[in-house]
Amino acid sequence: MREPGAGHRRRKVLLEAERQQLAARARAVLDANWRGSSTVPSRSLYPHQWSWDAAFIAIGRSRVEQERAQRELESMFEAQWSTGMLPHIKFDPQVPDDAYFPGPGFWQSDRCPASPRGVLTSGITQPPLHARAALEVWSHASDRAEALAFLRRLYPKLAAQHAHLAGWRDPEGHGLAAIVHPWESGQDNSPLWDAELDHLEIPPGSLPPYQRYDVRHADAADRPSDAAYDRYVYLAISFREQRYDDRALIEQRLFCIEPPLFNAIYLWSELALAEIARLVDAQEGPHLVAARRIRDGIVRNLWDPEHGRFLAHDLRTKRRIRKASVDAAMPLLDPELPEPMAGAIVDELRSPHFDPPAGVEHFLIPSYDLTGRGFDRRRYWRGPVWINTDWLVWRGLRQHGEHDLAGEVEGSVVRLIERSGFREYYDPFGAQGYGSQDFSWTAALLLDVLATRAGEARPA
Numbered sequence: 065m066r067e068p069g070a071g072h073r074r075r076k077v078l079l080e081a082e083r084q085q086l087a088a089r090a091r092a093v094l095d096a097n098w099r100g101s102s103t104v105p106s107r108s109l110y111p112h113q114w115s116w117d118a119a120f121i122a123i124g125r126s127r128v129e130q131e132r133a134q135r136e137l138e139s140m141f142e143a144q145w146s147t148g149m150l151p152h153i154k155f156d157p158q159v160p161d162d163a164y165f166p167g168p169g170f171w172q173s174d175r176c177p178a179s180p181r182g183v184l185t186s187g188i189t190q191p192p193l194h195a196r197a198a199l200e201v202w203s204h205a206s207d208r209a210e211a212l213a214f215l216r217r218l219y220p221k222l223a224a225q226h227a228h229l230a231g232w233r234d235p236e237g238h239g240l241a242a243i244v245h246p247w248e249s250g251q252d253n254s255p256l257w258d259a260e261l262d263h264l265e266i267p268p269g270s271l272p273p274y275q276r277y278d279v280r281h282a283d284a285a286d287r288p289s290d291a292a293y294d295r296y297v298y299l300a301i302s303f304r305e306q307r308y309d310d311r312a313l314i315e316q317r318l319f320c321i322e323p324p325l326f327n328a329i330y331l332w333s334e335l336a337l338a339e340i341a342r343l344v345d346a347q348e349g350p351h352l353v354a355a356r357r358i359r360d361g362i363v364r365n366l367w368d369p370e371h372g373r374f375l376a377h378d379l380r381t382k383r384r385i386r387k388a389s390v391d392a393a394m395p396l397l398d399p400e401l402p403e404p405m406a407g408a409i410v411d412e413l414r415s416p417h418f419d420p421p422a423g424v425e426h427f428l429i430p431s432y433d434l435t436g437r438g439f440d441r442r443r444y445w446r447g448p449v450w451i452n453t454d455w456l457v458w459r460g461l462r463q464h465g466e467h468d469l470a471g472e473v474e475g476s477v478v479r480l481i482e483r484s485g486f487r488e489y490y491d492p493f494g495a496q497g498y499g500s501q502d503f504s505w506t507a508a509l510l511l512d513v514l515a516t517r518a519g520e521a522r523p524a
């Protein structure tokens with residue numbers, strides 16, 4: 065293994081004034097994206113509320129403003145379906161129809177009996193980071209009584225969200241949750257999903273004409289290809305015909321995958337749910353049992369001993385997807401991940417798959433294997449560095465005592481933002497920013513990193 069920590073990647077030394085200035089800029093981004101009761105990920109590209117974005121945003125916001133952090137999560141849960149499913153988008157009725165595709169007219173959630181009255185949403189979900197976010201909001205709160213009341217209001221909704229995943233998304237009883245669409249993964253355009261999308265046959269005439277609006281707000285070279293979009297739309301239309309009935313979505317097996325990222329977050333949140341249950345005088349036991357099941361599912365079904373790495377498991381082909389992505393590092397979020405597995409993740413992050421030879425200026429952590437077929441340094445989820453996946457891995461590394469690598473990831477986060485602003489994603493080599501500008505989770509998670517660092521700098 066090579067010497068870790070090329071100079072440009074080490075933990076960035078920040079003067080207090082620089083830290084405060086960066087934090088003020090981050091807060092200004094969040095304030096500009098605030099819409100009265102929630103935050104848009106981006107004013108141009110994503111003008112509604114997104115599910116896992118809301119969780120990241122609440123985590124960062126809780127460092128500076130308890131009330132808005134709570135509001136962010138409570139607003140998102142107004143979109144929850146009676147099945148417990150938390151949709152991946154809650155639409156803002158004030159936003160014109162041609163501001164985002166696919167919008168509410170495409171999803172037609174109001175035709176589904178389980179959707180919430182008077183709130184238009186998508187019909188699929190996203191990684192369940194919300195219980196963890198709620199716990200973070202509570203733990204940073206200055207008004208503890210208000211934070212406890214917030215947890216009491218949210219707890220049954222969070223529990224229903226998890227019960228939906230356990231009850232409907234685990235057809236094989238693996239203890240894991242399966243996703244039915246790349247949009248559910250959060251890493252929509254990752255090469256991880258290529259083979260499954262290629263396998264989809266779109267019957268002639270089944271795809272209505274549609275207009276992409278994303279390429280009006282971002283360079284087409286940064287965004288998914290038209291061929292990928294056709295497949296996303298085809299899957300969503302097939303689900304719409306079934307009124308997004310989970311049983312049908314799972315049974316069809318059009319796209320049905322158990323990814324490490326989704327499930328590691330699910331586990332991390334289930335552990336948070338146990339803590340929340342304790343705080344609100346509910347039973348923590350069922351959540352600890354559920355967490356154990358998810359942990360066993362991850363270790364039994366997603367660990368590939370041959371490659372020494374976690375891999376997504378495809379329920380259609382019954383095979384693991386043998387590709388390396390940042391997704392594979394997420395089981396570090398489990399505090400009880402067996403040490404040899406945690407060690408294998410760290411070794412892989414330091415290998416040429418994610419870390420080019422010393423001397424080449426680069427930033428951690430590319431979203432996809434630098435040596436893999438399909439790697440693209442600028443295209444959405446196919447290689448660029450994303451601050452949310454960096455932040456998740458950073459938290460996981462710290463939890464496992466891997467402070468050197470955590471410091472390098474933190475250094476990359478700070479340098480990327482200093483060089484290129486609050487972008488949606490960044491070139492792992494040139495630091496150039498891509499996708500949207502003034503992107504909310506980039507700003508929010510920087511606030512968390514800076515606050516963590518300030519807390520550590522304070523004398524005990």
Ligand code: 2M8
Nearest residue numbers: 105110114116117152247250251252
């Ligand atoms: C991206 O996904 C949306 C679809 O949900 C899109 O491309 O239109 C992804 O990066 C996703 O993870 C994220 O939640 C969303 C909003 O930031 O954008």
